Amino acid sequence: MPKPAPEPEVAPLRENAIVSPLAESPAFLVRLAQLRAFDEFHRNFAGLGVTPAGFSVFALIVANPGIRPGAIAEELRVKPSNVAVLVNGLVSAGLVRREADQAELRASLLHPTAAGSRAWREMDRIQRETDAQFAAGLTPAERSQFVTLLRKLLHR
Amino acid sequence: MPKPAPEPEVAPLRENAIVSPLAESPAFLVRLAQLRAFDEFHRNFAGLGVTPAGFSVFALIVANPGIRPGAIAEELRVKPSNVAVLVNGLVSAGLVRREADQAELRASLLHPTAAGSRAWREMDRIQRETDAQFAAGLTPAERSQFVTLLRKLLHR
DNA sequence: ACCGATTATTAAGGTGCATAATAATCCCCT
DNA sequence: AGGGGATTATTATGCACCTTAATAATCGGT
Numbered sequence: 587m588p589k590p591a592p593e594p595e596v597a598p599l600r601e602n603a604i605v606s607p608l609a610e611s612p613a614f615l616v617r618l619a620q621l622r623a624f625d626e627f628h629r630n631f632a633g634l635g636v637t638p639a640g641f642s643v644f645a646l647i648v649a650n651p652g653i654r655p656g657a658i659a660e661e662l663r664v665k666p667s668n669v670a671v672l673v674n675g676l677v678s679a680g681l682v683r684r685e686a687d688q689a690e691l692r693a694s695l696l697h698p699t700a701a702g703s704r705a706w707r708e709m710d711r712i713q714r715e716t717d718a719q720f721a722a723g724l725t726p727a728e729r730s731q732f733v734t735l736l737r738k739l740l741h742r
Numbered sequence: 743m744p745k746p747a748p749e750p751e752v753a754p755l756r757e758n759a760i761v762s763p764l765a766e767s768p769a770f771l772v773r774l775a776q777l778r779a780f781d782e783f784h785r786n787f788a789g790l791g792v793t794p795a796g797f798s799v800f801a802l803i804v805a806n807p808g809i810r811p812g813a814i815a816e817e818l819r820v821k822p823s824n825v826a827v828l829v830n831g832l833v834s835a836g837l838v839r840r841e842a843d844q845a846e847l848r849a850s851l852l853h854p855t856a857a858g859s860r861a862w863r864e865m866d867r868i869q870r871e872t873d874a875q876f877a878a879g880l881t882p883a884e885r886s887q888f889v890t891l892l893r894k895l896l897h898r
Numbered sequence: 899a900c901c902g903a904t905t906a907t908t909a910a911g912g913t914g915c916a917t918a919a920t921a922a923t924c925c926c927c928t
Numbered sequence: 929a930g931g932g933g934a935t936t937a938t939t940a941t942g943c944a945c946c947t948t949a950a951t952a953a954t955c956g957g958t
Contacts, residue, residue: 604817605805608798611869612885613779613876615892617794620776621819621946622896623769624913638773639914642764649761656936661760663777668915670938692923692936713767720769723895729768732891736771739879739888740778777915780944795945812905824946826907848905848954904955909948916943924935 623720630716634709635679639664641709643672644698647682648706652695654687681705779876786872790865791835795820797865799828800854803838804862808851810843837861 681702832838837858
């Protein structure tokens with residue numbers, strides 16, 4: 587009895603074994619991670635009336651009352667034109683008001699409204715939850731390491 | 743001549759010291775990192791006729807000739823409708839062709855064209871360069887750690 | 899031989915970013 | 929002073945990418 591011939595002629599090649607040439611690419615993995623972060627955000631902030639970008643702008647305004655649009659653009663690495671649109675949304679929602687700067691009439695100073703400050707407490711809580719879910723696959727030490735690496739990568 | 747008035751009444755409060763409440767948020771930092779990755783991509787792939795999303799689809803097709811749209815959607819965590827549009831772009835560019843599956847007439851099997859295979863060699867080279875630039879702030883060990891953490895975070 | 903499930907595609911909508919054009923103000927320099 | 933380039937903000941427009949809903953074709957089990 588020569589051979590039990592247990593193997594087919596061609597390589598078996600599991601059908602669902604997909605080769606992922608980008609599985610080692612940091613940039614690609616970051617894009618996937620961002621997709622997931624976006625999903626988590628939407629699940630948790632559904633009905634709160636803010637988008638991820640709008641939320642990040644709002645967070646900066648609450649933490650820095652009187653901040654100017656240009657400073658937000660720089661901090662978030664987006665163009666001022668985009669900030670203006672997002673601020674419009676926050677103003678429409680009654681969360682933020684624009685105020686004139688006496689010493690710099692070109693600029694507008696951004697402040698949370700009373701309703702905005704109230705709404706922020708809830709949003710801040712939800713945001714922490716959302717982050718926890720996002721990083722649920724990592725231990726606290728790994729999460730801290732992850733944040734450190736991201737900040738180092740972003741610094742320049 | 744009452745007062746020289748050298749100091750303003752309120753605290754000086756360094757103007758450029760912005761409080762970033764999201765600086766410890768993994769999800770927010772991932773969003774910033776993705777912005778940078780996008781920038782690097784565009785700088786390096788300018789004129790190559792592919793977008794980041796299109797490139798990731800193309801990479802999967804080259805690495806898995808005959809792959810089906812549904813499998814790509816699953817792998818990239820996007821909806822099949824989105825894959826169809828991106829494949830249309832690759833077909834228009836002459837990089838990919840659709841082929842009928844004899845055993846599954848609903849499905850289309852995706853293959854790189856000859857021109858696609860040729861173009862891929864260049865793109866693969868550029869992609870490695872792009873990744874290197876993206877992670878330039880990290881040591882090789884850190885980069886490896888970063889990839890490991892991302893994969894762990896994404897796995898579930 | 900039907901009928902629900904699967905696969906793919908198109909159509910329409912929304913978010914988030916960009917660039918370009920416009921407007922108002924500021925600041926320096928002669 | 930007063931003119932002109934730089935700064936700040938905003939609006940308008942467009943593109944990339946993702947979604948859901950609707951349509952079409954095929955598959956597979958009863």
